[in-house]
Amino acid sequence: MITAWQVVSEGDLGDAVQLRTLPEPPLGDRDVRVTVGAAALGFPDMLLAKGLYHDRPAFPFSLGAEAAGHVSAAGPRAGLPIGAPVIVVPGQVASGLLQDTLVVPAERTLPVPDGMPIIEAAAFAMTYQTSYIGLVRRCRLSEGETLLVLGASGGIGTAAIEIGHALGARVIAVTRGKEKAAYCASLGADAVVDLADEELVPRIKELTGGTGADVIFDPVGGAITDAARRCIALEGRLLIIGFASGDVPVVPVNHALLKNYSIVGYRTWPFRGDPEYRALVHGTLSEMYRRGELRPRVEQIGFDQVPAGLQRLADRQISGRLVVTFENAP
Known part of the structure; x- marks a missing residue:
């Protein structure tokens, strides 16, 4: 089973956002299962939770558009080894990456740059x-x-x-x-x-x-x-x-x-839908990271603090990126 924060209704963040247990989807031939170490929360997550975003997914839906962790299982055609550190990128609005386990197509992952902690990797790609x-x-x-x-x-x-x-x-x-x-x-x-x-x-x-x-x-x-x-x-x-x-x-x-x-x-979705271009940009940014030109600035909160973190985003109290950490985050 998967544990995830979901938006179940409009209204106050304390009522609208709830922790739920979901069934784990089957692992397809080209899929990977990722044990999540950290996931980022952004301003769009807060807007989605409050019903203020320009896209309005149907209830219930899971939050989170950036996550990072390690491959714990892979389909026979996924092409990724067990244990590989990966960044998971969204496939759509409300991609639901704020959960302890993810099953996604391998093409929706990017390699974690050499030397980058998982906590920073969760706030790097998007x-x-x-x-x-x-x-x-x-x-x-x-x-x-x-x-x-x-x-x-x-x-x-x-x-x-x-x-x-x-x-x-x-x-x-x-x-x-x-x-x-x-x-x-x-x-x-x-x-x-x-x-x-x-x-x-x-x-x-x-x-x-x-x-x-x-x-x-x-x-x-x-x-x-x-x-x-x-x-x-x-x-x-x-x-x-x-x-x-x-x-x-x-x-x-x-x-x-x-x-x-x-x-x-400028909206990023057309570019996110092009895996080759996404990988090309990621390679350039990873090299900039290795040269010391980039470093994600993150503030960490625990998985149980997600509603309070969303409120802090609404109150504009966060500098840099807010990252939710899991027990397995290094």
Whole structure:
């Protein structure tokens, strides 16, 4: 049997999220069984649990879109050895990876980079792939350009800081509060704007000599998007990733015309569905990890603390990635 956290209804997190026991699915020829050591919780998990995500799975459904562990059984055509450390990636929204055992197709696994602890591996694939594909494929971030990262202390924000720094960009992180500002600086941000003390637009113009940011990495939406577009550089790129603020902004296209900038929409699902491309990006990110350019920043909680962890995500109390650990996590 499998133990999993499931969302059973809408409403308060304490009532909507329940621990349940589920039957283990059969192991197919190309499947692996993974004994999970750690699984990550993200902002989308909280939105799903509260019924606020743009996709609405039918109840009940399991949480979790990232996990890591070791192969404990494999089908005859799976091609993975017993004991192999693997990262499990989602196959759909609400993939249900927050459970102690997973049975998944082998193609939905990635190798854990050499030397990476399982706890960090659980927060590596989706977070860093999201940021990397957005910056490199969608926005063509180049060495010497200025990258403005909104929501910089969150999971994909921290990944964007590290990746931008590794690519040779000048990285300006935007967050709120002294502790989060110090945290972003520790990740390699060249400058940090603390919205608790500073106005975004004049500060960015000051930091860039009036030219503005070449790429704006925006997982936040709302009023901060409206402010950020006012300090974008000529021929800049505004990368729209999500709306963690809960407010979908309206960007006047005449402003994009006047400043010759691009509004770049980005959702990761089309890229996640391409196993070859996913593996290629993972190889690049794994090499960056081996060079010491990337390191997942995680905060650990126990499996029994999942509802409280979701509430902390809702209250924006997490810097980096929230990782749920199991007894078998090294």
